[in-house]
Amino acid sequence: MDTQVIEKCRAVYLTAEDLRIAASILYNAYYDDPFFIEALGKDNEVSYQEKLRAAIREELHTLWKQEQALIGFFDGERMLGVACVMTQDVPLGEDRVWDWKLKMVLSAGWGSTQAIMKKDSHILQHLPNRHCGILQFIAVSPNEQNKGFGRTLVNAVLSWCDEQPDVDGIGVFVTKDAHYELFINTGFEQLSSININNVEGDLLFHRP
Template structure:
């Protein structure tokens, strides 16, 4: 995948060498995410940050090994944004593989691991069909925000969706109103209200615009 360069920005598939920087971008962007705070924070900020780093690292490695869609937004050769998408055919939710469960449990604890799986299962349960993908992470590096780069990432992922012949659309769980507005401007519509743990939000859905 490669989108045409625009103002020196391009969206391309990540390589193995990009995963460390991608994990750092995701960690900083999701540090105060309501779901991760609810799932991982148990009163100790240092432990929370360790768990968050481990959870992101394990999830990125698992998505990579399962050959899921990991896209980076680059300014020239510098990674500034990331979007990670998994298909329903991937082992997620209650279908998580034992090795992921073990690594995540050792890194974050059983309750946190269960919360991560419950979130995925709840999203999958409310999607309109079996041929849908889910955005797991989408973020821009903190110092690169307020430049419209989130819109470029969503343009890239919706264009990717439209090019997939077997894909009906993409879902994403959104718990912050400002994020919901951004997704809505890119064709995502509210599909269901979800309560995941102690966090309320909307499952939003982009329907593929592929040519039949």
């Protein structure tokens, strides 16, 4: 990919109007994610699609309302990718806010809601302290992959992290070898291998 093309792109915080497109990018990226397949159940394809759309939508809107870092990567007005970071200043795991729980139960079911909360708890248990952030989502639009945008988006997240005086680092749970290599090559280190809802993965961590 031409570095001049990457350099003219910009990473900015998402607005409310950007959330719909961000949700679409995340849906395509996480459609075959092992955790969501296990948590939401893919026996019924239509049901899985509906649950995944709902889970991503509710997570995005909740993070937006809680003023967490939702970072969009743009070429002009066109969104190429998105990354969502949450800190432990917001309720996670079993302490998730009640309206998120209610909407998730109604759209994805109680079992799926529990699985997502359990994922939060597992990650929190392995982070160094309560001042660490979690990279909840990161994705590049399907048509823009394999162009170097993924690495640039990760670096934008790390820049955000390094600029936060109250954030001691950022963790991310990965289940695919390609994602593992991407994060390791951009300065993350492995904290531990963990099993979340029968899905094996690695918790990687970046220290500012």
